[in-house]
Amino acid sequence: xxxxxxxxxxxxxxxxxxxxxxxxxxxxxxxxxxxxxxxxxxxxxxxxxxxxxxxxxxxxxxxxxxxxxxxxxxxxxxxxxxxxxxxxxxxxxxxxxxxxxxxxxxxxxxxxxxxxxxxxxxxxxxxxxxxxxxxxxxxxxxxxxxxxxxxxxxxxxxxxxxxxxxxxxxxxxxxxxxxxxxxxxxxxxxxxxxxxxxxxxxxxxxxxxxxxxxx
Numbered sequence: 001x002x003x004x005x006x007x008x009x010x011x012x013x014x015x016x017x018x019x020x021x022x023x024x025x026x027x028x029x030x031x032x033x034x035x036x037x038x039x040x041x042x043x044x045x046x047x048x049x050x051x052x053x054x055x056x057x058x059x060x061x062x063x064x065x066x067x068x069x070x071x072x073x074x075x076x077x078x079x080x081x082x083x084x085x086x087x088x089x090x091x092x093x094x095x096x097x098x099x100x101x102x103x104x105x106x107x108x109x110x111x112x113x114x115x116x117x118x119x120x121x122x123x124x125x126x127x128x129x130x131x132x133x134x135x136x137x138x139x140x141x142x143x144x145x146x147x148x149x150x151x152x153x154x155x156x157x158x159x160x161x162x163x164x165x166x167x168x169x170x171x172x173x174x175x176x177x178x179x180x181x182x183x184x185x186x187x188x189x190x191x192x193x194x195x196x197x198x199x200x201x202x203x204x205x206x207x208x209x210x211x212x213x214x215x
Contacts, residue, residue, distance in 0.1 A: 056208035058175025110143030
């Protein structure tokens with residue numbers, strides 16, 4: 001199953017690859033044709049895997065926060081969150097490599113209080129200033145048990161488009177599709193101080209399934 005954000009790219013890529021396969025028949029050098037065809041197929045398979053959208057079994061629970069994306073936990077620290085809370089929060093950041101699923105999922109269910117897009121740069125995702133300087137979106141969801149949780153999609157060096165489905169005052173379901181980062185990069189979570197974490201640094205997590213924190 002592929003994400004809807006990749007349908008156009010997959011279709012265009014298929015046409016290009018198919019056309020190049022036909023053109024290559026006129027090269028007349030069998031080993032070169034075979035090498036180029038293998039290379040094209042490899043690139044096409046990479047595009048397919050990048051836009052895959054596997055079904056995830058989210059155990060809906062207002063008492064815990066699930067990872068919004070697949071990837072590796074690269075940051076766990078107390079920080080000053082300047083955009084919405086304007087106070088100290090516990091930040092958990094998940095880095096996505098190009099081979100990870102890039103679907104963003106709602107970490108908690110509840111009501112969307114805030115959703116904002118910021119244009120910006122394309123620093124590498126692990127750069128300390130990427131969460132402030134890069135293209136990004138910030139979304140705050142609130143429920144009656146966990147309170148307010150902010151998640152931030154951040155574009156990276158390869159990312160050139162962030163898709164965010166969250167709309168202010170919308171009611172959302174934990175684990176459901178919240179957006180996509182095309183060829184990108186990182187998602188930051190901002191949780192209340194004192195939140196009990198169920199993950200550790202460098203741990204691999206799965207979007208919609210891995211529990212990040214519990215009350």
